[in-house]
Every structure is written in C-alpha cells, then in structure tokens.
Amino acid sequence: MSLRLQLAKVFLRYVGKRFLMKETDPARMNARLSSLARTFRTPALARYARSSMGEAELPVLWATTGGQAQNGVILFLHGGGYIAGTPEIYKEMLASLAGSLGCEAAIPEYRMPPDHPFPTAFDDAVTCYLELLEKGYAPDRIILGGDSAGGGLMLALLSHICVRDLPRPVCAFALSPWTDLTLSGESFTKNQHTEDFLPASRIRDSRKMYLDGAAADDPRASPLFAEFPNCPPVLLHAGGQEILLDDTLRMQDHLLGFGTEVDCRVWPDTPHVWHLMQGRLPEADEALQDIVRFAQTHLT
C-alpha cells in the first residue's frame, strides 16, 4: 500500500465518510463531491466536448486526450447512488482512460430522483446505447463502463442488450459496482467498519429514493438477478474492504454461470472507486492500466 493511498484513506474516512454520514441532501452531496473533484488530476492534452442524446436531450460530456480518437467509444455510467454524481466529476478519469485507448468517452447525465426515480436512469442508459448505434458506432468498438451505482446500471444495460439480442458491445468494465439493491451481500454488514467511504445508512437512503416503491430485486435495478446470455467479456474491480465487495464477487459468480469471460481483480486496501484518484495514487494508475490492458485485448 503506497503512502499516498494511506493518506487518501485517512482523508476519506475522517472527512468523506463523516460528511456522507450526516449529509442526506443530494444537491449538497453533489456540491461537496464536485469540490473534491477539483483536486483530481487533469491529464495532459485533455479535451472535453458537450452534446445531448435522446428525446429528453440528456446532456452528454465527451472526454479524451490528444488528437486521435479513432478506436471507438466508452459509454460510461457514473456513480453516486442513483441520487447524486455528475459527468463533470468523472471527466478527468475518463479522459485519461479513453485517451490511453485512442477512444473517446461519452458520460451521459442520466436522470435521477426525486423527479425521475427508477426506471428512468435505466431507460436513459438504454437510450444512450441505442443512439450510439444509430450514430454509426460499430458495436465491436463500443466499451461499456460504470462505477458504483453506475456500474450496476451499466450491468443492467448489458443484460438488456444480451437478453434482447441487440448488437453487443466488445467488452465492459465495472468499478466497485453496486449490483444488488436488496443489500443481501455478507460484506454489506461484515465490512461496515473497514469501509473507508460509504456509510451503509446512506446506501439504504439512496436505494429508497431511487426505487420509490419498486422491487429491489428488479433486474433493471439489481443486475445480480438479471440474465446474461452470450455476454461479452466483463472486467470487475473492487477494494477488499468495501461494503460492496460481495456485489463484485457474487456478480463474478453470476456472470460465470452464463459462460461469460470474467476478469475479477480485488485490491486488498483500496477504497470505493479509487480509480478517480488517477495521477495521484499509484494504485489508481495501476487499476486504470488494467482496464486499458483488458479493453485492448478485446478491441484488437
């Protein structure tokens, strides 16, 4: 464990986690997350652009580095418990990742509660994927990605693509994904004290706000209960002390049951979605490089 990671963990636990324990308002959460995001490292030659997708004109933030982005697109669904988070917070990480692959990343601002509870976020994710196909992106040049709640949302989209037999993306990656809104994972209780960032209470709240009465085991909300026929390769990353660790490990088992090629990598000490600290933490850079390695294997 690097010294930087040790410092980051102390900061997350005593500042981030304590803040999240008290803060229940999504707008104030976003303000704090956005101010945290200002410490993220901007990769060299980062380029951003904005467009919109679908009838609802969802804002989409496009990110990459350098001049060439000929290798395809990463459709990335951001985290934030389905109630917070913005594409803006993720733009540096995605610019870095997409640039390394010679791709561009599209980060849609899917709609959220209170105005748009479940299943709007899911419907928006499907809309964005279909629009990429319509725009002429070859499916074997589309990579799906997501983190935390966005990782679960991405896997729900992936299941939908497989079940409806839509053109499949080339591969997918999920970072510390939240795959089970029934919260039945053993780590959800067992790791409450080792978890550096996410308070269990906040997860229960955001589940309630998002589902708004819908069933927690709906496969569009909890891809752990979804079907994945002929699923493309999936990469899963998690930290070994996260309360969501079992959401990754059980997802691995579940995908293997459908004959999916699964690469699951667990870092023993890293906090929830540490990838965001790219350029600052060696463990974050190592994890991003692992995504690049995985995607490159399948893009070629």
Add this chain to the structure above:
Amino acid sequence: MSLRLQLAKVFLRYVGKRFLMKETDPARMNARLSSLARTFRTPALARYARSSMGEAELPVLWATTGGQAQNGVILFLHGGGYIAGTPEIYKEMLASLAGSLGCEAAIPEYRMPPDHPFPTAFDDAVTCYLELLEKGYAPDRIILGGDSAGGGLMLALLSHICVRDLPRPVCAFALSPWTDLTLSGESFTKNQHTEDFLPASRIRDSRKMYLDGAAADDPRASPLFAEFPNCPPVLLHAGGQEILLDDTLRMQDHLLGFGTEVDCRVWPDTPHVWHLMQGRLPEADEALQDIVRFAQTHLT
C-alpha cells in the same frame, strides 16, 4: 472461442478424457502425457539445463529463451494429480513464460507416490524454495507458479512461507489449481459433464494414492484450509467449465479474507491448464501474456 480451441476440446474430450477414464497406472499416464507433450510448440531460442536440489538430489529442469535471464526465477510446481506429470512436459510453456519475463524457470521433479506419498511433495517444494534463497536469489525476484495439483502444492508452499514468515516471493500464479482434496466444491459434481479433460474418478484415485491415509483437509495438501498472513499478490486462472472451477473461486475468496491482492480470471470455455498449448491456441497465448503482465507489474 477460436476454432483451434474447439478442435482441442474435441480432441481432449474424446481422446484425453477417455484415456484418463480407463488408465489408472501413473507410469502409463506419464508415457501418454509425454507423447502429447511432443506436440507442444518449442519457443524460439528455448534453452534448457539440468541440476539438482536438496539432500534428496531432486532433478530440476531449468528453462528460458534467449540469452538474458537476469530478472529472477519462476519456481514452478507441475501438475499431474500428485501421482504423474514430469518437468519435461512443462518445459516449453515455462521456457516461453520465463523468457518473456527475462527470467529463468526452475521446474523440480518433486517426489511422488507410491514410494513417496504425502507430505513428501510438500517437503520437497519447501526444500526447493529454501535452496533458491540459499543460492542467493533475492525473494523479490522469485515468482512462484504451479498448475493443477502443482498449483495446490505451490499455494501450500506459499502458505508455509507466510505462516513461518520466511522471505516472501514477489508474487504467485496458479493455473487451474487443485486446492481442496476434500473435493467439496460444487463444480466438482456440477461440471462433470462440461469438463473436457479430467474424469472425477481419476481425481479421487490420485487423492487416495497421494494422501495414503492422511487427512484431506491438511493445509499442506489442501491450501483452501491454510493460513495466508501478509500474502504477496496471487493470480488465479481457470476455465469456466472445469470440475476444479470452484477450487479457484473459493481460493480467491479465501485469499481475499487474508487481505491478499487477488487477480482471478476465468475463461468460459478453456479446458484444464490450456496454457500448455501455447503457440497453438490463441487462448493459451492470451493467458500466458496475462501471467507476464501480472508478474511484470510486481517485479518492477
């Protein structure tokens, strides 16, 4: 799945698995495995050497490619159900792997039943590791590896190193490892029909010959029940249809419980230790490249 893999699977199932179902004699098994090994691809510039280790003067086969082997050593424990298998069968794969890392590989001929049942193989593995240290290899330049029974043996050695707090190797990899001689994995029964190569009956036989009355859950025989304090990073590979799949997945869980950094990759269709078909199967080359990538991350 490549066409070559499909052909290899048909061959293994209708020739390899049928042969193993009938053949109970380790010497005849070895003869057949050695004749199969003659079809393995010899990597360019392969170099082999022979020495011995320990008081028992265990023969050791050294393998690499090219001229330079400055980056360290892979101590590789070969498979064969603890009753068959030879370093000779593994020399091409290890030459390829070690050469790509600028290392050399040491493949000891550990002793086996009927003359030397459990725990001789384990004791020999410990002897070889200690001798590498005595010869002056820096532990952070030693990589442990093993496949099938040898993967279990390697993990048992790794546990011994961690528990005794001996100088730890830099990392370890296990290919389709057999980690549980109690045979309690669900896949052991569930995957009997999808398994391409290993008949369950032959595994039960070799367990009996090896243990010779010792307890199947002895941690030196079944590392799934061993302790791994402060364990270096471990890479696990398996095929999704193997009867030993759960020996990999449960080992992942077990190692994570000790805070180990674990990278677990499951290919949906590959047969038991398909890595041996390097240079012939794209899936084998991809898997070897994954070991190189993993080891390079930790060697640097």
